[in-house]
Amino acid sequence: MTEELHEVRLSVNGAVHVVRVPARRLLSDALRHDLGLTGTHVGCEHGVCGACTVLIDGRPVRSCLVFTVSAVDTEITTVEGLTEPDGSLGPVQQAFKECHGLQCGFCTPGFLTTITAGLRDNPTPTRDEAREMVAGNLCRCTGYQNIVKSVERAAALVEEGRQGPSRNPAREAGSR
Amino acid sequence: MTTKLFGTGVQRVEDERLLRGHGRYVDDVLAGAGTLHAAVLRSPHAHARITDIDVSDVLDVDGVHLVWTHDDLTGAMAEPLPLLIPHPALTHGRTQHALARDEVNHVGEAIAFVVADDRYIAEDAVGRIRVAYEFLEPVVGIDAARAADHLVHDDVPGNVGARLEQENGDARAAIESAPHTLSLDLTIERSACTPLEGRGTVARWDPDVGRMTVWTSTQTSTGVRAAVAAKLGLDLAQVDVITPDVGGGFGVKINHPWPEELLVPMAARSLGRPVKFTEDRREHFISSAHERGQVHHVEVGFDDDGRVLGLDVTFWHDHGAWTPYGLIVPIITSTQLLGPYKPGSYRVVFESLYTNTVMVTPYRGAGRPQGCYVMERTLDAIAASLGKDRTEVRAANFIQPDEFPYDQGLIFQDGRELEYDSGDYPASLAKLKELVGWDEFPAFRAEMAAEGRRVGIGLACYVEGTGVGPYEGAHVHIETSGKVKVATGLTTQGQGHATSFAQIAADELGVALEDVEVVTGDTRRMPYAVGTFASRAAVMSGSAIHLAAKAAREKALRIAAEALEASVDDLEIADGVVSVRGTDSSIDLGTVAVLSNPLRYAFDEASKAATQFSVGDPGKPPVAEDDEPGLEGRDFYSPERSTFASGMHAVVVETDPDTAEVRILKYAVVHDCGNLINPMIVEGQIHGGVAQGVAGALYERMAYDESGQLLNASFMDFLMPYVTEVPASIEIDHIETPSPLNPLGIKGAGEAGVIPSAAVFASAIEDAERLDHPGLGITSMPISPSDLFDLRRRHSQETP
Numbered sequence: 001m002t003e004e005l006h007e008v009r010l011s012v013n014g015a016v017h018v019v020r021v022p023a024r025r026l027l028s029d030a031l032r033h034d035l036g037l038t039g040t041h042v043g044c045e046h047g048v049c050g051a052c053t054v055l056i057d058g059r060p061v062r063s064c065l066v067f068t069v070s071a072v073d074t075e076i077t078t079v080e081g082l083t084e085p086d087g088s089l090g091p092v093q094q095a096f097k098e099c100h101g102l103q104c105g106f107c108t109p110g111f112l113t114t115i116t117a118g119l120r121d122n123p124t125p126t127r128d129e130a131r132e133m134v135a136g137n138l139c140r141c142t143g144y145q146n147i148v149k150s151v152e153r154a155a156a157l158v159e160e161g162r163q164g165p166s167r168n169p170a171r172e173a174g175s176r
Numbered sequence: 177m178t179t180k181l182f183g184t185g186v187q188r189v190e191d192e193r194l195l196r197g198h199g200r201y202v203d204d205v206l207a208g209a210g211t212l213h214a215a216v217l218r219s220p221h222a223h224a225r226i227t228d229i230d231v232s233d234v235l236d237v238d239g240v241h242l243v244w245t246h247d248d249l250t251g252a253m254a255e256p257l258p259l260l261i262p263h264p265a266l267t268h269g270r271t272q273h274a275l276a277r278d279e280v281n282h283v284g285e286a287i288a289f290v291v292a293d294d295r296y297i298a299e300d301a302v303g304r305i306r307v308a309y310e311f312l313e314p315v316v317g318i319d320a321a322r323a324a325d326h327l328v329h330d331d332v333p334g335n336v337g338a339r340l341e342q343e344n345g346d347a348r349a350a351i352e353s354a355p356h357t358l359s360l361d362l363t364i365e366r367s368a369c370t371p372l373e374g375r376g377t378v379a380r381w382d383p384d385v386g387r388m389t390v391w392t393s394t395q396t397s398t399g400v401r402a403a404v405a406a407k408l409g410l411d412l413a414q415v416d417v418i419t420p421d422v423g424g425g426f427g428v429k430i431n432h433p434w435p436e437e438l439l440v441p442m443a444a445r446s447l448g449r450p451v452k453f454t455e456d457r458r459e460h461f462i463s464s465a466h467e468r469g470q471v472h473h474v475e476v477g478f479d480d481d482g483r484v485l486g487l488d489v490t491f492w493h494d495h496g497a498w499t500p501y502g503l504i505v506p507i508i509t510s511t512q513l514l515g516p517y518k519p520g521s522y523r524v525v526f527e528s529l530y531t532n533t534v535m536v537t538p539y540r541g542a543g544r545p546q547g548c549y550v551m552e553r554t555l556d557a558i559a560a561s562l563g564k565d566r567t568e569v570r571a572a573n574f575i576q577p578d579e580f581p582y583d584q585g586l587i588f589q590d591g592r593e594l595e596y597d598s599g600d601y602p603a604s605l606a607k608l609k610e611l612v613g614w615d616e617f618p619a620f621r622a623e624m625a626a627e628g629r630r631v632g633i634g635l636a637c638y639v640e641g642t643g644v645g646p647y648e649g650a651h652v653h654i655e656t657s658g659k660v661k662v663a664t665g666l667t668t669q670g671q672g673h674a675t676s677f678a679q680i681a682a683d684e685l686g687v688a689l690e691d692v693e694v695v696t697g698d699t700r701r702m703p704y705a706v707g708t709f710a711s712r713a714a715v716m717s718g719s720a721i722h723l724a725a726k727a728a729r730e731k732a733l734r735i736a737a738e739a740l741e742a743s744v745d746d747l748e749i750a751d752g753v754v755s756v757r758g759t760d761s762s763i764d765l766g767t768v769a770v771l772s773n774p775l776r777y778a779f780d781e782a783s784k785a786a787t788q789f790s791v792g793d794p795g796k797p798p799v800a801e802d803d804e805p806g807l808e809g810r811d812f813y814s815p816e817r818s819t820f821a822s823g824m825h826a827v828v829v830e831t832d833p834d835t836a837e838v839r840i841l842k843y844a845v846v847h848d849c850g851n852l853i854n855p856m857i858v859e860g861q862i863h864g865g866v867a868q869g870v871a872g873a874l875y876e877r878m879a880y881d882e883s884g885q886l887l888n889a890s891f892m893d894f895l896m897p898y899v900t901e902v903p904a905s906i907e908i909d910h911i912e913t914p915s916p917l918n919p920l921g922i923k924g925a926g927e928a929g930v931i932p933s934a935a936v937f938a939s940a941i942e943d944a945e946r947l948d949h950p951g952l953g954i955t956s957m958p959i960s961p962s963d964l965f966d967l968r969r970r971h972s973q974e975t976p
């Protein structure tokens with residue numbers, strides 16, 4: 001009983017990787033264990049908690065619900081790809097740091113990717129829209145209070161970056 | 177100039193790493209080439225005898241390396257797992273085996289253990305194991321346990337694991353002679369910690385040096401270390417346990433050793449390759465631990481002012497199939513139930529009962545939410561029966577600020593007297609009323625009623641014994657670079673210890689925060705430790721770090737005084753430099769570190785700089801008799817007893833007259849955890865606690881059917897709140913009554929937010945229902961819209 005392996009080219013955070021995986025291997029497992037990108041976390045493996053959220057062609061997707069073989073010909077962005085080109089924290093990451101938007105940090109990568117995409121679609125969310133933006137991700141530590149503040153702060157940082165010459169925060173995650 | 181960090185909300189130093197995706201949780205640990213993966217066969221039945229296990233098909237699966245059942249375990253591994261906290265009243269304590277022997281007692285109990293190339297293959301193999309069962313009657317729920325028509329364990333009569341009674345005064349006599357009496361029956365259902373990261377363990381056996389390294393997602397690395405050594409027949413010195421980043425604990429990870437925490441290192445040694453086990457979500461629901469399920473009966477006698485003269489509480493605690501954690505949860509309920517109050521007399525008795533369900537170990541709050549719920553429901557009932565404001569009845573029963581230390585006349589969970597150290601409950605209540613707008617509420621209620629809306633307000637008060645002993649230790653090392661390395665043995669699962677502990681050390685040593693690095697939960701760095709539970713980390717390790725840093729500071733000053741030819745009294749340390757006050761004479765802490773060690777290989781700049789100084793008496797040994805080389809401090813903190821934090825919550829809710837939905841309009845918290853180390857972190861802890869409290873009050877329950885199947889063992893069905901279910905904002909105010917028991921005047925803060933939730937929501941919902949359903953009592957929590965709907969219907973039928 002040997003499983004057939006498929007050679008798959010994965011483009012993650014701008015780098016191309018080739019992996020040989022069985023058809024059933026989840027993208028979350030391939031990212032974490034085949035590519036060593038362990039920033040993407042797995043909290044439920046049934047698509048509810050959102051910890052494993054990555055951006056596929058710019059859109060937030062639960063990587064625990066995607067087979068690796070179906071992620072070919074896409075651009076994947078994980079939490080490791082959210083930093084600025086100069087290595088500093090991206091605006092959403094920076095906002096979480098400033099607002100104490102994380103405690104244990106396990107759910108955080110899923111929030112960061114989700115909000116990155118959310119702010120691209122809606123750069124100036126109201127408080128209600130900020131809550132809505134994170135309403136599909138579970139966090140057990142923070143009570144969400146500072147996560148919502150982080151969304152608002154991130155929006156402000158993106159806006160500052162757009163106006164200021166020194167930053168490049170409106171960084172597109174993945175490409176359309 | 178170095179400014180004082182204690183008390184300031186500095187940003188967390190651990191965040192940078194976690195935000196970049198560079199955290200290292202247990203499933204991220206590489207452990208070396210060729211790591212293998214484990215999966216566990218778990219019982220699909222709540223109660224059954226195992227008559228046969230056939231594993232013959234398993235080893236045919238390509239990539240399978242090992243399959244074990246109980247028959248493969250020998251020596252200590254074949255014995256039941258330890259009963260961690262025995263108690264004389266726990267006359268019938270029972271613990272599970274690492275793999276079930278002969279009988280399974282809940283759905284999810286481990287039966288067989290498989291190791292394979294990856295988890296997928298390991299699960300394939302688990303699916304090929306054939307077990308023959310002879311079914312036994314399951315005992316599910318407290319009613320069935322008490323009825324005892326069937327037994328969970330044949331040798332535990334009546335399903336009673338323990339019965340414990342405590343009394344202060346003659347409560348029954350006081351009730352009999354009281355002007356007013358009431359009785360209540362109050363129920364609270366099961367929930368669970370549910371950290372986003374489940375349990376997990378990785379182990380690597382190094383045959384070259386005969387050493388086992390275990391990474392595990394735990395709240396006690398020293399406890400796991402001792403268990404692994406004892407069960408695997410290794411010397412303690414052969415075992416290192418490292419706690420990596422932990423994705424939340426909330427109590428469930430203090431229980432140890434879990435079967436996998438022993439089976440994984442055993443397999444790693446047996447196979448000579450690293451082995452990893454990562455629990456999945458369903459496994460976490462059915463094979464970790466739950467809490468909260470209790471049924472209570474209250475008899476109370478009180479006077480015209482609502483003062484409690486006698487309180488007699490009997491309750492039944494559902495501890496599930498096993499009792500590894502002893503009686504901690506019901507003991508806490510029975511003692512902490514008293515909260516900030518001083519009843520004239522108090523008697524409490526509980527029975528701790530076996531059921532064929534997942535075992536119970538502490539979940540954030542650990543029995544306090546139930547106790548608070550019972551006490552506060554009782555005070556609400558007294559207020560209603562006397563027609564008094566609920567805050568007045570509280571105030572009439574408070575321990576007063578001049579009555580501390582206050583001895584409640586009971587024995588607490590740590591075996592010490594339940595003696596409160598400090599607090600100011602009347603001041604807290606005044607702040608809470610202001611914060612939530614208690615006195616203005618009747619006008620708001622009338623305004624809403626005019627619009628056809630139904631609103632209610634509730635409050636609940638609690639006291640939390642925090643910082644239980646016996647001890648924690650700390651080691652502080654100032655390196656020749658001037659950098660400070662701090663190690664303490666307890667673990668971290670999101671509380672920001674790397675920041676708050678660094679604040680304490682940096683203040684004492686006069687160094688910058690970024691020059692301090694804190695390591696927790698690594699037995700190689702601090703082998704003596706207890707663990708992170710009972711809101712004890714800040715109090716215990718915070719105090720130990722303060723003491724250890726103080727020792728390092730004293731040594732630094734002694735050496736610097738000699739080098740600078742000055743008196744210790746004239747020295748100060750700021751920004752990592754020791755200087756003689758009011759002069760240019762100074763020396764870097766790193767250089768002092770060089771001078772502290774007579775062996776001075778000049779590898780770094782500090783060593784070169786040190787050549788200009790001279791310390792030590794040439795006529796004496798280079799390391800004096802009462803000294804050690806190196807600039808280090810090590811100390812332990814061991815308090816006489818727990819320190820008592822306190823708080824009060826209030827909530828305003830709206831209940832829908834048609835759908836019975838509950839909306840939170842306002843949530844207010846007044847909190848006293850003594851001196852605050854980092855207010856930002858403390859408020860974060862409160863936010864998280866309140867959200868978990870809302871969860872336990874309105875959403876989460878463990879839905880067992882009568883055959884012991886957990887029907888909602890997934891995030892699809894177990895209603896863990898998203899942002900849409902928690903209050904849009906939480907108003908917080910602090911009171912600081914410093915603890916006299918520790919050098920920093922701190923009290924624990926981790927669990928506080930969750931304690932009063934069931935009580936405060938029951939109070940507010942009952943209040944909101946008053947207009948349409950007068951006399952409707954909320955006596956069972958959590959309460960869902962359908963529960964409230966049914967309650968209304970039953971109430972209308974009963975009161976025509």
